[in-house]
Amino acid sequence: MADNGDDIDAEYRIRDGDYVVLKRGDVYKAAQIQKKRKIVFEKQWFFLDNAVGQLYGTTFEIEAGGAMKPHAAKQDVSAADRDGKKAGTDNRNIVDDGKSQKLTRDDIETLKEQGLKGQEIVQQLIDNSTTFKDKTEFAQEKYIKKKKKKYDNNVTVLRPSTRILAMMYHGREPGKICHLRYDTLAQMLALGNIHAGSKVLVFETCAGLVLGAVMERMGGYGSVIQFYPGGGPTRAGMENFGFPPHFHQTLHEFPLCKVNALLAGRLEAEEGPEAAGEPQEEASSGAEVKEEAPEETQEMEVTAEGDESKEKERQEKRRERKVYERKVKMEEKRKKLTATAALLEERHADGLVIASRFHPCPVLLGLLKFLAPSRPFVVYCQYREPLIECYTKLREQGGAISMRLTDSWLRQYQVLPNRTHPVLLMSGGGGYLLTGTTVAMDTAKATTKQAKEEEPASKRIRLEDMDGASSNNSA
């Protein structure tokens, strides 16, 4: 099956600068292809240069010098090969004294230096094990699998996707993503009805993973507005997806600290130079930025004499250019902010996704206002109680129906002939979700509900007691 015409495969080829994911077994690592840049992965140092031009999904062998050599396609590097060797029936006579392997660690290092491939080393280990032939077939397979994994010298280069990155983050740095497990993330995308062409609001502190997942679903259509808590939005996780440039045009950001101003309609009044520690004059009107500002100073150069004063003037020009560039940047930023504010002011976003380390209640109540009625919202929290609070507050305040507090239970299985069973270690939890749908609020009802809050405690308890707890007072 010859590859006729690279053109067909062009979009499946790895290019310099691409964001990729390196994989060995169950271990993943995000990386960017940069020639002559050393990468460390699974305790090995190597260069990704040889990946350029190869197809995504290719498995490479790490050679002694740090170069990557592609395996020929269709080579199955993971099959266990007992080759019908002799096997025992049970372990009654096998003594686990740690002495059954005759090769020492030094011996193995020597083999590695001689350039033996992983599979060959495993074969050496089998040949030098006194107990191998006595193990049962299953035990032999398990032994081979384990050794193969340990002496695996291969790396597969993958195209990033939500699945791969979510598993990577959850396996490597769960703290960075608030312990959001990949199945919970999948639920968020489904329940949030994230799809191309919609306007989605995102607030997350999951390193940008949730943002990237949402953007991947949208496929570059529609728009995403990311709210951010501090100085600027975290996008590292999103960059790992390697989206094409036009995706970034659908992404907007808005600082959380300006939400109240926006809702109250006083955003324009508050706008001025952002406090960046610079002595800046008012840059509020674009007309003031004069394009000829740096060039004007050239006229003054004519009268200067001597290198020193020329150097001074060069410095002066550089400083002025910097000031000018800063002005331009700030003006751009202000324009963007105003544009994003305009998108938000319409208050008819199609979906809201929250996944952060912040208490979800105020975040949800604040951002719900930007959603159109009859639209889904999804709130992820590592813990359950804050979401119970959200649920309760929303019930009192109104504006949301079909609310559900859920979590996802996940268990993996080992499926092998006569050895099928759930895997030993299981994930204890993947976080919780509160989902619901917005409804148009009847503002009259809202105020009467507030009056009810002042009712005496005993009366309120009786109203809320739906459990049928036995009451001493007869009806």
Next chain:
Amino acid sequence: MGTCEGTGSGSLSHAILRTIAPTGHLHTVEFHTERAQKAREEFSRHRVGHLVTVRNQDVCRQGFGVEGVADAVFLDIPSPWEAIQHAKAAIKRQGGRVCSFSPCIEQVQQTCEALVASGLQELLTLEVLLRVHDVRSVTLPLPDFGPEDDIHTHTHTHTQPAPGNALVTVKTATPPREMAGHTGYLTFATKVRE
């Protein structure tokens, strides 16, 4: 992006269509003639007809009707192991993913054998359940241990509730008495590039 699956009621089809629109295409196969026609009508009524092709055939015998176009294949059929070769053929040369859904572990075992035999890799079988937590207020009575101090019984402070009436309300979330404990096992695999 191309996707192939067995149609059934069409509910999963709709979910997939929502996800792959507007540039993707779904190839769905249904061997029951009436169900296939009903599915076509529903897709059309829901204005997603242009995104999907329904074929009335047996996926185990004839496959999906397309080759080398799919990024992903989903199987929810009684004998998925019979469709694995067709699934592999339907997937692009450059690789893709397969997912099979089966209620019985024996089906899962047979499917995994077929996946391995056809050279698919990264097999992963798992079970996932969505659990609902019912948020409610629960009122618990406090026990009466009798008065603490005889001398001060004439002063009633807030912390000495009248015996027999003391209640505490707690906001909590409880699991339902019963829940769906199993629907099926999901088995995933990767077709590596050829």
